[in-house]
Amino acid sequence: LHGLSPENYVSQWGVSDFALTYSIHEREDLISSEMVSEIGQLDGIENLRLTYAPYPQVAADVVYDDAVFHEFLASLDGVNGIDFSDPAKLENYQQNFFSGVFGIDSAYLEEINKTLNLPIDTSAFEQGKVVLLSKTVEGLIQPGQEITIQTQNGQHSFIVANGYLNEGFRAGGGNERGTAPDLYISQTALKELFPQYRVFRVAFDTDGQHDESILQELKQITASQANIDIISRYERREEMQEYLITAKVLGTGLSVILLLVGVMNFVNTMVVNVNTRRYELAVLESIGMTKRQIKRMLFMEGFYYWGVSLSLAVTIGTAIFILLYMIFSKVAYYAVFSYPFIPLVLVSGLVLLICLIVPIWVYKTDVNLPVVERLRLTE
Incomplete structure (x- = not known):
């Protein structure tokens, strides 16, 4: 059970210590600028990052290109009731191809670049020429391929970057997906393509000393918006700690019983051997x-x-x-x-x-x- 320590668990979850988000189906602007300002003034927070989404519709239509999305669709076949054995269903899926479009903080790109031998062009990303995808589609959609979306101002194409966002980036209530992969572009590009936008996600790290008080203050700040999800590594750590205490008590008890049985059997064998x-x-x-x-x-x-x-x-x-x-x-x-x-x-x-x-x-x-x-x- 040592390998299931709370730290091991939370280190695999998400990309920030705390995050606030909500469903992509929400039509309201739940996270207001006043709320963001209050969060920014909390003691102990670091690396505050905002993620924007189009308003009121988070999703955008994606032009289906079989050369780009064939492997992605093949990976969905047979999952969650999706069945592409019927050509009509496959065609309908391709014609209703849409994804969530999100404008992310450039700090995420900087972190990804630290892990790459060939860094992503930051300037091209800021200009809206490059799009990031989640690691969930790594190997299904290749870097360098082109993805085109339909906006009110016409079509806009992006080149897929050679780096991917952490799978847990959108943990929580805002984790619903479109029929196409989520697209992560720069905040500048999002604001140019979508005149109306809203804060979809607030994420930040902490100094580790004020996690409990930060959680309580976040609950007070978001009390008027019940549909906002607060996701925190602190809560996940506490949940895992409680689980591990129970598991360790049961596991230790069972181990002691097995050890005593083994010791008694061993002692009996030695006694019989000498006798x-x-x-x-x-x-x-x-x-x-x-x-x-x-x-x-x-x-x-x-x-x-x-x-x-x-x-x-x-x-x-x-x-x-x-x-x-x-x-x-x-x-x-x-x-x-x-x-x-x-x-x-x-x-x-x-x-x-x-x-x-x-x-x-x-x-x-x-x-x-x-x-x-x-x-x-x-x-």
């Missing part, structure tokens, strides 16, 4: 082997058993552990591989003590009788 060798040990002692030498022999045997057990745990056990992680990570994508070194060391130490102490303890309880008596009892 079945009573005659052998008595014979060795009768021909001159000292009790100290017998104890040393049992000690070395216990150490040998421990070495074999540890080797199996490190090899076969690790292989099983990695296999389980690979299966689990497909369900919990935010899981991070973390080898349990400390539990392994603690359990290994416990098993070592058992292997060294139990055989000698059983032997000591048996040597209270004379050698002759022990030989007679085991005949």
Whole structure:
């Protein structure tokens, strides 16, 4: 469960510590300039970024080009009830091709450029010549291809950039999609193409010291607009923390039970092993082997058993552990591989003590009788 720490979870979610957004179907301008101003004055916030969308309609018609969107449509076939086996349905989908158009802060582009060998042309982006897409369509729509949208002023074409926005960029209520991929252009380009626009998303990071108070103040600021979603890594972290506490209690309890069962079984095996060798040990002692030498022999045997057990745990056990992680990570994508070194060391130490102490303890309880008596009892 260490790989499911709250930090691992929230680091995979979204691109900002806090975000406010709403459904693309909302006709009202929910996030007002006064609201943005109040948010900007909160203590502890950093990197405040606005995302704009056309008003009152967020979406814009996209000219369908099979050379550009063929792979994208193929990826949708059979998903969420979409069926393109009927040519009429496919044609209807292509004719009703639209997407959300959003004007994003140039800071997002700067962050993407840091990860690219060939940075995106910032000037071309600001001039409305380049469009960013989400990572969800990476590999489906190729960089350099042209996407054309229909606006009130006619058609406008963009070149697809060679970088992509994080998949969680539009987490929350504003995450609904059009039939075409979302288009992210510069704020300058959006304002030129769409005379009417509105703030669709407010996102910012924090210093990590005021998250709880910021969340409460955001709820007060947006109290008059119930349809605004507040998404925060702070809340996600708290939710995951509560889940992990429950999971760790159950997991630890189950682990302790399994450990006790294993230890009891191991102790029983060691006891039976020594008891079945009573005659052998008595014979060795009768021909001159000292009790100290017998104890040393049992000690070395216990150490040998421990070495074999540890080797199996490190090899076969690790292989099983990695296999389980690979299966689990497909369900919990935010899981991070973390080898349990400390539990392994603690359990290994416990098993070592058992292997060294139990055989000698059983032997000591048996040597209270004379050698002759022990030989007679085991005949």
